[in-house]
Amino acid sequence: MNLVDLPPELATRSNPLIEAVRAIAQGPLAQQAYAIDRGAYPENVLKQLAEVGAMSAHLPQADGSPGDYGLAIAAMAEASRVCGATGFMMWCQGVAGLYMQASGNPALAGERLARHVRGESLGGTGLSNPMKSFAQIETLLLKATPVEGGYLINGALPWVSNLAPNHYFGTVAAVSTPDESASREIMFMLRCDAPGVTLKACPEFAGMEGTGTFSVQCKDLFVGADDLVADPAKPLIARIRGGFVLLQCGMAAGIIQGAIDSMWAVEGQLGHVNQYLEDRPADLQAEFDALLARIMKLAETPCDTTTDYFLNVLDARCHCGELSLRAANSALMHQGARGYLMQSDVQRRVREAQFVAIVTPAIKHLRKEMARLSVQEMPA
């Protein structure tokens, strides 16, 4: 298949990192994409991606230059264009690094972060439940009881991705206090191999089975100062929430572009019938280019904490979910029966697009949160 040229927003991102990611994506990753969808965890590909810096471009660089969220998104898009599951795990690894870096905790931001950035250790994020809790959609599932030198954590998270027995992830627990009004949360890195932690396999998903997704149960897990990201958690989360959500757009961008690519691939042969379909590739490309331009503009100021900025991030992310569904579905209509074959990338992308639309923050969560944040505030 001839891959079409990158859209202008991605093309301007052509640099050594993007070239390196493209080589991995179209080489070893393309070979494994179907296997990853069915359950193979691509540890080697992820480590290769980490080695070239594909999951740390948004973090301050070793030479002192600031992080580049636009570049991180472009790198994720490049991989997601071939395999959405891998793009999702890049996001997991990327935000886990963000937590460690933003913690300011020397025990996390030093050698542990350096190993993480190099891909020598891998990790994920268990912020789905906390994010829904802060948006008043769910209550916090993990509880922290203060003890000498730290906290004891109890509770279970239903599914956390990019995990293995020697991985770790960032998450949040509600601190149990007798005084209701003094309620607060802590954020910490949870080591999957710590005493009291059990990883349990999840039921089979429709796709993206190779994402290392487990339910995590904690029974009196001790978390000490070395693993604390923030106490209290909310000020740190307010600082990183924009970048956290925005980075997910990289996964969607790749899936959308991959879907458009596969429409063009059959245009010469099937254009005479495909012209009767809605959501034609040129129309989708125009809409996607405008969306990507909006995302890249937002990526210039990831630390903006205003409500107005966050609304823009949420809406861009929501548009990513909607356009992923439309593009993947239209690609299937354009390809017809060959796109309905189980091994077809077009078929796989439909399931990846559905994931973009339902993973936290899902389209419905985004709309509810935007409605909540848009209502004019009044005195209590």
Add this chain to the structure above:
Amino acid sequence: MSVATPSASLAPAEAAWQLYICHACGYIYNEQEGDPDSGLLAGTRFADIPDDWACPLCGVTKSDFTLYVAPDLSALKTRASGLASTHLTAPRSAPGIVVVGAGKAGWQLVQNLRSQLPDTPVTLVTACAGDVYDKPLLSVAMARQIQPQALVKETGREAAARWQVRLLAHTQALHICPESRTLRTTQGPLRYADLVLAHGAEAALLAPLRADLCWRINHLQAYQRFQAALGTTPRHVAIVGAGLIGSELANDLALGGHRVTLIDTQARPLARWPADQAGEPLLAAWSGLPIHFMGAVQLQALLREGEQYRLHTSDGQTVLADQVIAATGLVTPTRLARSADLIWQNGIAVDAQTLQTSVPHIYALGDCISVNGQSSRFIEPILRQAQTLTAALVRTDQRQAQMRNSAALPCAQPYAVRDAVVRVKTTSLPLSLH
């Protein structure tokens, strides 16, 4: 012809690798890759494939394959872009006119549109319930202690049914994508043929005023909440800003039995209309009412103190009030205008001939617009704006319907900015300001 073609003169091994396509399922056989799963090594020429070989995807035989030349994608794209204006890529269902805002401007436009374009789909998007009421009566209702719901002349649902529009109530408009003519909302994206912004203006909040500490009584919902907060016993209300709104509210809250402290940076109320010198007579008319005017002071701090609010002014005075109202002027929200890069001049700049903004297919009317940099926050201009805009939208609609008979097009009625006479419903002393 007897001359051999160039390709026939090449030995097979030197010829370029060819592609062959299955007519049944679209599978492409690449000579360079072969079909190892079926025993065809990489480099197997199509001519050398045994006749009993079957398509690995759908099982048809070799005879159903023909030579395939991969299309030039750039040529395909160029052709596709040339088709963009034909019916093949036009929207399948008419997206119609989408109006943002169900205040006076939004409903007035709907009413005018329906008389001219009875069949065009119209969608009204509003953050509130869409109920029809007269905003100037919000203040009067306080004097007469009228229940908020009694101000509603027609519910949004009833009005939508009467005017045959789709009402999206309690829906926030978030972003405009002009390239795909889509309005993004909290109820999902809406396509539009033409978009009209009628979202009005909102009370400005300058520090130290804060949304969680003071009321902005600019719509029915805020009035409802404010009434509930006041309760049924007389209260002390501080109003910051003694312009038109602040003075009317002070007047009506005092008549409603509440004690009012009215604060302004100017020495007299209604100082924006110096020619009328209305401040002094108004204060005199208020002498029998529990209104305390604090002129020529700046508000320096506003703090919560238990259930009450403490206001500190620049000259060292403090006021303890049960509720605080901000009446320090109106500002136009910028979110939608910024999202579409609309030209902004003290509001959304529109062309007086058509009320079109700087971006095609996006129009605006009401409190959110400016004509030659001048905005207006009064009712009277809205009626004339709705007429001008309706005429413009009818012309667009007829152009789209390719009715080229220009005689059938309604005359454009340019909207003209006029100096408005402002009637102040300070019942203690009804005023007209110029």
